[in-house]
Amino acid sequence: AEAVLRLSHPMPPSHHIAKLIDGWAADIQSASGGRIEVQIFGAEQAFKAPQNIVAVARGQIEAAASVNFQWGETVPEMNVTILPFLLTDLERIRRFPGSPAAAFLEEKLAQKGVVNLAWLYTSRLSVFTSQRRPLIQSEDFRGVKIRGLNRLVDNALVAVGAAPSAMPAPEVYQALQSGVLDAGMTDLSAAYSRKFFEVQKYGTVTPISAVYYHIYVNPDWYRKLAPDLRDVLSAASRKITIDAIPATEAAAEEAMLQLSAKGMVLHTQTAEEVAAFTRIMQPPVLKAFLEASPDGQKILDLLNGL
Amino acid sequence: MIFFAILALVIVVLLSGLPVFTGLGMVGGGLMLASEGRLAGLSEIIFGELNSYLLLAIPMFTLMAHIMVKGRIVDDLFATAHTLVRHLPGGLGIATVIACATFSAVSGSSVATALTIGAVAIPQMLRYGYKPHVAYGVVGGGGTLGILIPPSGPMVLYGVVSDTSIGALYMAGVIPGLLVTAIFSVFCLLQDRFSDQPTQREERASWSEMLQALRRSLWALTLPTFVLVGMYAGVFTATEAAAVGAMAALVVAVLVYRSFGLKELWQAALDSARTTAMLMLILAAAGVFGHVLTTLRIPQEITALITGLGVGVIGFLTALMGLIFILGMFLETIAIIMITTPVVLPVMQQMQIDPVWYGILLVINLELALITPPVGMNLFTIKAITQAPISQIVRGVVPYAVLLVLSLGLVMAFPDIALWLPRTMAE
Amino acid sequence: MAAILIERIAAAICRGAVWLAAGAVLACLVLICWSVGMRYLLHQPIPWVDEAVGYLLVAMVMLGAADALRGGDHLAVDIVTQKLGSRGKRITRIAGLLSVMLVGGFLLVEGLQTVAFNRDFGMRSTGYLSIAMWIPQLLIPAGGLLLTIAAFADLCRLTLGQRE
Ligand code: NA
Numbered sequence: 081a082e083a084v085l086r087l088s089h090p091m092p093p094s095h096h097i098a099k100l101i102d103g104w105a106a107d108i109q110s111a112s113g114g115r116i117e118v119q120i121f122g123a124e125q126a127f128k129a130p131q132n133i134v135a136v137a138r139g140q141i142e143a144a145a146s147v148n149f150q151w152g153e154t155v156p157e158m159n160v161t162i163l164p165f166l167l168t169d170l171e172r173i174r175r176f177p178g179s180p181a182a183a184f185l186e187e188k189l190a191q192k193g194v195v196n197l198a199w200l201y202t203s204r205l206s207v208f209t210s211q212r213r214p215l216i217q218s219e220d221f222r223g224v225k226i227r228g229l230n231r232l233v234d235n236a237l238v239a240v241g242a243a244p245s246a247m248p249a250p251e252v253y254q255a256l257q258s259g260v261l262d263a264g265m266t267d268l269s270a271a272y273s274r275k276f277f278e279v280q281k282y283g284t285v286t287p288i289s290a291v292y293y294h295i296y297v298n299p300d301w302y303r304k305l306a307p308d309l310r311d312v313l314s315a316a317s318r319k320i321t322i323d324a325i326p327a328t329e330a331a332a333e334e335a336m337l338q339l340s341a342k343g344m345v346l347h348t349q350t351a352e353e354v355a356a357f358t359r360i361m362q363p364p365v366l367k368a369f370l371e372a373s374p375d376g377q378k379i380l381d382l383l384n385g386l
Numbered sequence: 387m388i389f390f391a392i393l394a395l396v397i398v399v400l401l402s403g404l405p406v407f408t409g410l411g412m413v414g415g416g417l418m419l420a421s422e423g424r425l426a427g428l429s430e431i432i433f434g435e436l437n438s439y440l441l442l443a444i445p446m447f448t449l450m451a452h453i454m455v456k457g458r459i460v461d462d463l464f465a466t467a468h469t470l471v472r473h474l475p476g477g478l479g480i481a482t483v484i485a486c487a488t489f490s491a492v493s494g495s496s497v498a499t500a501l502t503i504g505a506v507a508i509p510q511m512l513r514y515g516y517k518p519h520v521a522y523g524v525v526g527g528g529g530t531l532g533i534l535i536p537p538s539g540p541m542v543l544y545g546v547v548s549d550t551s552i553g554a555l556y557m558a559g560v561i562p563g564l565l566v567t568a569i570f571s572v573f574c575l576l577q578d579r580f581s582d583q584p585t586q587r588e589e590r591a592s593w594s595e596m597l598q599a600l601r602r603s604l605w606a607l608t609l610p611t612f613v614l615v616g617m618y619a620g621v622f623t624a625t626e627a628a629a630v631g632a633m634a635a636l637v638v639a640v641l642v643y644r645s646f647g648l649k650e651l652w653q654a655a656l657d658s659a660r661t662t663a664m665l666m667l668i669l670a671a672a673g674v675f676g677h678v679l680t681t682l683r684i685p686q687e688i689t690a691l692i693t694g695l696g697v698g699v700i701g702f703l704t705a706l707m708g709l710i711f712i713l714g715m716f717l718e719t720i721a722i723i724m725i726t727t728p729v730v731l732p733v734m735q736q737m738q739i740d741p742v743w744y745g746i747l748l749v750i751n752l753e754l755a756l757i758t759p760p761v762g763m764n765l766f767t768i769k770a771i772t773q774a775p776i777s778q779i780v781r782g783v784v785p786y787a788v789l790l791v792l793s794l795g796l797v798m799a800f801p802d803i804a805l806w807l808p809r810t811m812a813e
Numbered sequence: 814m815a816a817i818l819i820e821r822i823a824a825a826i827c828r829g830a831v832w833l834a835a836g837a838v839l840a841c842l843v844l845i846c847w848s849v850g851m852r853y854l855l856h857q858p859i860p861w862v863d864e865a866v867g868y869l870l871v872a873m874v875m876l877g878a879a880d881a882l883r884g885g886d887h888l889a890v891d892i893v894t895q896k897l898g899s900r901g902k903r904i905t906r907i908a909g910l911l912s913v914m915l916v917g918g919f920l921l922v923e924g925l926q927t928v929a930f931n932r933d934f935g936m937r938s939t940g941y942l943s944i945a946m947w948i949p950q951l952l953i954p955a956g957g958l959l960l961t962i963a964a965f966a967d968l969c970r971l972t973l974g975q976r977e
Pocket residue numbers: 489490491492493494495531532533534535536537538
């Protein structure tokens with residue numbers, strides 16, 4: 081092959097986005113007539129999730145897919161989609177790819193030294209899981225030991241009086257089972273794939289954060305690619321960006337059905353509950369986000385304009 | 387085939403007596419240089435291998451073992467074990483296997499199990515007249531139970547990568563874990579019974595003697611109980627249990643035994659740092675080697691080869707277990723899971739192989755990996771605590787490796803050994 | 814004489830490093846027990862402990878390895894070499910020390926390059942500490958340097974000093 085494109089990502093092979101990426105790879109190989117050979121290294125087999133960014137920037141591997149908040153405070157503006165109840169309306173999610181907001185973030189990434197290829201919408205529904213009693217009203221969270229998401233979003237949990245705990249993912253299942261933690265917060269499909277329903281009776285479905293996996297490549301490698309091959313990449317990336325939206329919606333719906341079928345008692349937050357949680361949870365996270373992000377207000381305005 | 391050429395190279399390099407971490411590191415680095423033309427970023431990979439919260443169990447359980455040995459808590463514990471089984475052939479060996487199994491219910495790591503029980507049991511077995519290689523064998527083999535009896539670090543990792551229920555995997559590990567414990571115990575008994583110089587058997591202890599022995603080791607026995615109860619009652623996680631256990635041992639050594647001071651604590655911390663450094667450098671080097679194998683797509687190609695054979699489920703699993711056994715000679719358990727599972731998974735789904743069953747087969751095979759030379763973490767662990775020659779340790783563990791292969795065969799032939807308990811629990 | 818001096822300096826450096834490593838062991842012990850206590854008794858989890866423990870583990874290994882090397886030989890497969898005569902064993906030791914110097918030197922040089930890259934890139938951890946990654950990564954070149962020093966001193970003793 082004229083070029084080899086190796087992509088590292090942390091998702092297990094059965095993850096719906098991992099499957100889409102396999103399709104993306106096949107599209108590129110066939111559309112380029114085999115001139116690009118794509119090799120996918122999933123499930124952290126080549127690089128661990130936090131290492132992907134530097135590995136791509138340094139050219140150890142050509143491409144990676146990371147969750148947008150993997151950029152943490154390296155590019156703090158990338159956290160914008162996980163701000164509580166901000167970008168969880170499906171219409172706005174549909175308008176995000178190709179929007180000025182997306183372009184702004186792509187520019188930020190380019191300045192850091194990676195070329196963004198695709199935004200893969202992965203989740204807009206999370207679930208608060210618990211064993212002893214459901215977490216419906218904000219008062220229910222008081223004193224609850226919950227595994228949070230990261231320092232930024234955990235501000236929202238603190239705002240409702242919960243005690244967020246950080247814990248490596250592999251420990252969470254047993255911590256929920258034994259009661260080291262009272263509650264979990266995770267993406268809806270992950271609650272199913274990680275088998276939380278085995279150890280948690282209740283689940284409150286909430287549109288708290290939108291999560292994207294994004295595919296990015298090494299700029300030097302990209303520049304050396306023949307222009308027509310770059311077009312092949314762009315076309316396949318546009319396709320996967322579009323395909324991710326119905327795929328994620330379907331995966332979430334399936335997860336909801338499966339969780340119920342497995343006996344989990346699910347409650348979906350009503351519009352009033354969402355409004356009430358937004359009032360409490362959004363301000364402190366927003367404040368922390370703006371303090372950490374030099375261009376925080378700019379991306380917020382762009383996103384609000386979607 | 388390039389795969390076997392690489393493995394031959396590793397064997398030659400390691401047999402030449404270089405430190406394992408430089409040997410593995412140089413082969414991995416050399417392959418990377420040959421395939422990529424540069425080595426940039428290797429230290430980032432090493433950093434990533436070491437910066438892993440779940441490895442905390444190694445220094446903490448080492449510390450706990452040092453405290454228990456230097457604080458003489460262990461002397462009482464073994465005196466009690468000896469009192470209880472002194473009339474049986476291989477009694478102390480059986481006691482060690484059972485100690486390993488019990489500790490495995492606390493620890494998710496086999497290295498930590500071999501380290502803690504080994505530091506404690508080997509000197510005692512030698513004292514009671516066991517041959518060195520026999521003592522090393524019991525601990526090396528028994529220590530592998532750490533990852534089969536829940537909790538288990540490798541099971542969690544496999545569960546996450548393969549989307550398999552960790553609870554079901556834990557349940558599925560219980561009966562095979564007890565089975566292997568029983569097989570090892572029977573072996574200890576027979577080994578001593580038919581040895582040319584069996585260890586001395588003594589008169590069965592009287593009830594009052596037993597009671598007295600139990601009373602003397604009451605404090606020592608509270609340690610594993612405390613850790614187990616705390617873990618299952620939701621006070622701390624399996625990884626935290628290592629640190630809490632070490633702290634509890636420290637408290638007992640200082641307050642009850644009054645045999646431990648700041649000076650002893652500092653010495654224990656220094657020893658723990660040295661042991662951890664030696665073992666974890668090998669983990670990191672094995673990680674680099676595994677990373678290079680993955681980027682060369684060697685596991686992918688071999689799996690494709692096996693799948694292409696067109697054999698049935700048992701044929702496929704046998705070939706796969708053979709491959710993992712070979713990888714297990716050179717790689718560390720975590721690396722093997724990360725490298726093989728994503729590659730094998732699609733084929734397994736296609737063949738409708740139960741992922742829980744496969745997970746248990748994988749873990750038994752990983753137990754083998756811990757004791758097969760040249761790279762066997764339990765071998766190195768025993769070497770680190772005894773300074774014995776590897777050949778002597780290997781001689782001791784060979785029978786246990788054979789018994790593990792037998793157990794693997796049993797679970798493969800009778801999947802219900804693994805699957806009965808999770809199925810019953812689910813109903 | 815030179816060999817003895819080098820030996821003493823190396824021993825002092827390695828001892829200082831392993832003291833830090835032992836400090837890291839005790840720090841892990843205290844941090845974990847403290848965070849368990851805070852979470853269980855006071856319902857106040859300490860969310861940065863798991864990240865800090867990860868860096869302490871790297872510190873234990875990179876700062877403790879050189880002293881472990883000096884304390885005896887590093888873990889090696891001695892199935893063949895233990896059958897060798899004293900001359901063969903000496904050659905094996907020298908080869909082993911040279912390999913440690915090679916790997917240590919590599920960790921030093923490549924480690925510094927990685928630190929420099931991460932610094933320029935501005936990579937920060939995603940955990941609660943949100944620390945600039947090049948800072949804990951300095952442990953890798955530091956460990957490489959220590960391994961090189963320890964192996965060099967042993968090599969001097971083996972080749973210059975009196976034979977054991
Ligand atoms: Na275990």
